[in-house]
Each structure stands twice: as C-alpha cells, then as structure tokens.
Amino acid sequence: MKLMFHLRDSLSYRAEAVAWHPQMIRIIGDSASRRLREVHSDFAKEQQLLFHLGAEHFYLFDDLVFNSLSLFDYVGNIVGFAFYGEQRRKAKWDRIQRFAHDPDYERRSHTKPRVSPSPVGQAIREVHVSFVRALTDYRAALIHYEALLGPGEVTTQFGPDARGTPGPHYDLRFRVPRQFAALFAIPGFEQDRESALLLTAAQWLAQETTRNAVRVLSELERDLRIEAGPQSSVEITA
DSSP states (O other), rough: HHHHHHHHHHHHHHHHHHHHHHHHHHHHHHHHHHHHTTTTTOOHHHHHHHHHHHHHHHHHHHHHHHHHHEEEEEHHHHHHHHHHGGGGOHHHHHHHHHHHHHHHHHHHHSSSSSSSHHHHHHHHHHHHIIIIHHHHHHHHHHHHHHOOOOOEEEEESSOOOTTTSSSSSSEEEEBBHHHHHHHHHOOOOOOOOGOOOOHHHHHHHHHOHHHHHHHHHHHHHHHHHHHHOOTTTOOOOO
C-alpha cells in the first residue's frame, strides 16, 4: 500500500508539472513587451532578446512534451503495479500498451493476462492510438534529429496603449512547429494547423495529456473497486 501511495504521489507531481508549463509560457509572453521596451533603443540587443524570447518559449514547449510522456510512463507504472505487483512497478507506458494491444505478448510474461482483456486495456489502446503514439513520434524527432521550432512575429506600437502607457509596445507571438502541426490539429486551427499559436497548443496539450491519463486511471479505479468488493475503498484519481 505504501508503494501505491508513492506511485500516486509521483503521478500527481508529474501532472502538476504538465499544468505548470503553459502557465510559464504565458508569463514569458506577457513579460516580453516590458523586456523589449527596456532595450528598444539598442537594435542589436533588441534582436538578441527576440532570439532569447523565442528560445525560452520553445524550451518550455519541448519540456512540456517530455513531461507529458513522462506522465504516461507513470500511468503505466501504476497499471503494472496494480495488476502484477512489484515486478511491474517500472513497466512504463510502452510495455503496458504492448500488453494492451497484444494478448500473446502479455501471456509470454504472465500466464493469466489482465491488461489486454480488461476495460483498462481498451482505454489504453484507444489513448495510445489517438494521442500518445503521435506524441511519442514528435518527442523522438526532438531527441534524436533536430530542434523543432515554429515561426514568430512581433508587432510594434510606438504610441501609448489604451491605458495611456507610453510606447513602444510589442505584441510577440510564436506558432507551433510544422512537425507538431502535422501530427495534431489544435481546436480552432483545423483548417490551417500551422497557424496555431504556441501558447494555445501548450494549453491544449496539457489538457489532453491530463484528460487521457485520467481516462485510463478512472478505468483502473473501477476495475480495482469491482475486484475488491463493495465494502472496499479505492481512490487513484482526484
């Protein structure tokens, strides 16, 4: 029981990290105008700062991808431990989704398969095909091949803004990498995927990661409740 609590707490920590990244992207974007205004009289510093602002945005977006897939590894660990005990506490998502997709593969490791025939297995299969597989492909490109960056644009207003604050004021926007747009359609940008704003994509990615993880964990919680009986108390998600 102590180990399950530890796995659950680790899952909560990673889920909070996923939610934190879009907030940080928004904060960096909100501070961009002030930071650029401080160097607006020095063209070289302004150009250097624009480069750094872009890098900061994409550092965080990359890290959101890494944390999102780490969350699914933690989900796999909880499923593995719940069904098979200590020997599968480090199963990770890849092994568990392979169990879910291939009963023969699961049977080679466990005489009586538990993942593949269960509603948990069905949820894992659907989540993997609809979301995790594409995100894994994107992460592989990030890790193994090259930096994946989207375009950015800045609009400068030299007069005072609506509140009377003296200019210049900068509106800095970054868009998703082309490779991300090829894999995912952000709501509202289905007709032109590459025009999706990076912040919007980050918020969507965090929400979809959480939603899909909760879907698998909710099925697991139901399965364990049925197995334990009506007098039991089982709680994984909150």
